[in-house]
Amino acid sequence: MSELTAEPLSEDALLLRFDDSIDPEVNARVHAAAARLRAAHLPGMVDIAPSYAGLLLRFDPLAWEDALADESAHARLLASVETILRDPCTTARFPQTRVVEIPVCYSSEFGPDLDEAARQAQLSARDFIARHTAADYSVAMVGFAPGFPYLLGLDPILHVPRRATPRTRVPAGSVAIGGAQTGIYPRELPGGWRIIGRTPLRLFDPQRDPPCLLAPGDRVRFRAIDADEFSARVSHPA
Amino acid sequence: MSIEVLKPGLLTTPQDFGRQGFTHLGIGRAGAFDAPAYRLANALAGNARDACALEITLLGPTLRFDCDACIAVTGAPLSVQIDGVEHAMWSPLFIHAGRTLALAAMRSGCRTYLAVHGGFDFEPVLGSRSLDVNAALGPLQRPLRVGDALRIRETGNGSREMKFNWSIDPRPWFDAESPLRLLPATHTHLLDAESRQALFSQAFQVSNDSNRVGVRLRGVPLRLDTPVELISEACVAGTLQLPPSGEPIALGVEHPVSGGYPRIGQIAAVDLPHLAQRRPGDAIRFAPCTLDEARQALRERERELREMEMLIATRLQQGA
Numbered sequence: 318m319s320e321l322t323a324e325p326l327s328e329d330a331l332l333l334r335f336d337d338s339i340d341p342e343v344n345a346r347v348h349a350a351a352a353r354l355r356a357a358h359l360p361g362m363v364d365i366a367p368s369y370a371g372l373l374l375r376f377d378p379l380a381w382e383d384a385l386a387d388e389s390a391h392a393r394l395l396a397s398v399e400t401i402l403r404d405p406c407t408t409a410r411f412p413q414t415r416v417v418e419i420p421v422c423y424s425s426e427f428g429p430d431l432d433e434a435a436r437q438a439q440l441s442a443r444d445f446i447a448r449h450t451a452a453d454y455s456v457a458m459v460g461f462a463p464g465f466p467y468l469l470g471l472d473p474i475l476h477v478p479r480r481a482t483p484r485t486r487v488p489a490g491s492v493a494i495g496g497a498q499t500g501i502y503p504r505e506l507p508g509g510w511r512i513i514g515r516t517p518l519r520l521f522d523p524q525r526d527p528p529c530l531l532a533p534g535d536r537v538r539f540r541a542i543d544a545d546e547f548s549a550r551v552s553h554p555a
Numbered sequence: 556m557s558i559e560v561l562k563p564g565l566l567t568t569p570q571d572f573g574r575q576g577f578t579h580l581g582i583g584r585a586g587a588f589d590a591p592a593y594r595l596a597n598a599l600a601g602n603a604r605d606a607c608a609l610e611i612t613l614l615g616p617t618l619r620f621d622c623d624a625c626i627a628v629t630g631a632p633l634s635v636q637i638d639g640v641e642h643a644m645w646s647p648l649f650i651h652a653g654r655t656l657a658l659a660a661m662r663s664g665c666r667t668y669l670a671v672h673g674g675f676d677f678e679p680v681l682g683s684r685s686l687d688v689n690a691a692l693g694p695l696q697r698p699l700r701v702g703d704a705l706r707i708r709e710t711g712n713g714s715r716e717m718k719f720n721w722s723i724d725p726r727p728w729f730d731a732e733s734p735l736r737l738l739p740a741t742h743t744h745l746l747d748a749e750s751r752q753a754l755f756s757q758a759f760q761v762s763n764d765s766n767r768v769g770v771r772l773r774g775v776p777l778r779l780d781t782p783v784e785l786i787s788e789a790c791v792a793g794t795l796q797l798p799p800s801g802e803p804i805a806l807g808v809e810h811p812v813s814g815g816y817p818r819i820g821q822i823a824a825v826d827l828p829h830l831a832q833r834r835p836g837d838a839i840r841f842a843p844c845t846l847d848e849a850r851q852a853l854r855e856r857e858r859e860l861r862e863m864e865m866l867i868a869t870r871l872q873q874g875a
Contacts, residue, residue, distance in 0.1 A: 324741060325846055326740075326789065326791050326794070326821065327738075327791045327792075327793055327794075327824060328823070328824045328846070328849055328850055329824070330789075330791045332789055334788075338786065339786050351579075364575070364576055364577075364578040364579065365579065366578035366579040366789060366812065367579060368788040368789055368813050369786050370786060370788070371788040371789060373578065373788075373789035373791075375578065375791070378850070389846070389847070390850075391846075458787070458813065459580050459812075460581045460787065460813040461581065461811065461813075462581060463580060463581045463582040463690055463692060464581055464582075465581055523681050523692060527580070528577070528580065528582070528681060529580045529581070532579065532580065533579055
């Protein structure tokens with residue numbers, strides 16, 4: 318499957334589907350389409366929200382209904398979307414992707430699962446950290462909680478399964494691995510991913526504009542820092 | 556101009572229409588679950604449609620007013636008392652400074668709305684005064700507690716003493732019984748033959764662990780013909796998900812922005828307020844519906860709601 322398909326989810330939502338797999342190339346197409354549709358400023362558009370292989374469009378149906386036409390609001394919106402995505406001239410106008418560096422203190426204090434994850438990967442903790450900081454990641458989507466980035470690009474050797482019993486409290490800033498994915502907890506939350514370190518950066522702050530440090534499509538690199546640099550930079554809410 | 560919380564009720568939260576346009580950042584809409592009841596509370600209190608009101612769950616709060624105020628209570632039926640005297644719901648009410656408003660337990664339904672003239676004066680967070688309980692995002696970052704002082708926005712009019720002796724008929728706006736109209740969704744066709752039938756023939760029961768995130772349904776488990784592995788993709792309010800247990804979850808206004816369970820139906824938007832009014836133990840039946848019928852019903856309901864808002868505004872202007 319690689320053709321674009323579209324499905325009405327509800328009276329005010331259309332889901333575009335680019336594929337049915339978790340694949341960086343597919344996900345990049347989702348973000349490219351999202352950028353084009355944002356730039357097109359379609360009327361009544363409320364949300365343009367990427368997931369791994371899909372793009373949610375939430376819209377005001379009144380902006381797309383036409384009492385004189387037989388077509389539904391969804392069909393009219395989809396026709397506009399297809400025209401925009403087919404137009405070769407819009408390709409050049411994507412915004413540059415951002416690269417965001419995330420400092421992480423990898424230690425057993427901030428990463429209680431670091432040693433166990435390294436053992437499972439048959440690496441020393443040091444090599445595990447080196448591999449985690451060597452890769453280029455991309456934010457496939459943001460979900461689970463406000464500002465939680467699902468990152469693609471994890472070194473396959475670092476794929477470790479989730480904990481059998483999820484923790485009831487994972488501290489804000491925890492950097493974690495769940496299977497093939499890595500992510501960062503924006504605030505204290507329950508979670509089953511393996512915690513390998515913590516960033517002093519604040520991923521979500523509703524008073525900030527934009528409220529989230531990372532947006533879908535952003536590129537991410539991790540940089541190892543020591544406990545001193547961590548405490549100097551920590552900005553988590555109490 | 557403030558209201559002191561003497562008792563918070565079971566779960567009382569500030570709500571408006573919710574936060575829009577942040578789905579891509581994992582931030583959901585939240586907002587009043589029974590939106591028409593919320594709008595009519597505002598209309599009866601002489602407010603703009605989107606003023607901040609309180610959403611009350613199952614058991615109402617007790618509130619002391621330190622100022623004269625016009626208020627209105629709509630949604631699930633409960634006893635409304637001002638200093639021990641019973642008052643009507645679905646009606647504009649005047650309350651004197653120093654008096655106490657006590658809202659009791661709901662007789663049926665699950666959510667009641669309290670609007671005050673001017674609206675509750677919270678700072679908007681990301682464009683909305685709605686509390687997302689699950690994300691701890693929005694005014695207070697938590698439900699109401701004993702001792703909270705809730706400020707009311709001053710409007711310079713409408714708080715003079717008035718005697719109102721009319722109310723609107725709640726019947727078109729409160730329904731905790733009718734079947735919910737269900738549109739087909741992505742994976743409906745994957746249900747096995749028995750489950751496809753059971754989806755519409757059985758009465759599901761609302762489970763105790765239901766909340767604004769989702770209404771969990773108990774019943775004969777539904778099964779897919781063959782299991783599917785799905786990747787996480789967008790969810791919307793009203794989506795009927797089927798987790799491995801076979802007991803569906805109807806997503807509410809605080810639904811996660813994405814999810815990986817099969818979607819076996821979509822509750823028509825016009826019936827979301829009726830989903831909001833089902834309490835643990837209530838029955839839910841589904842009736843099949845097409846997207847065109849759902850659209851039509853939503854347009855019709857919106858027309859009736861606007862007519863009612865205009866009628867209420869006219870009567871308030873006439874003064875009684």
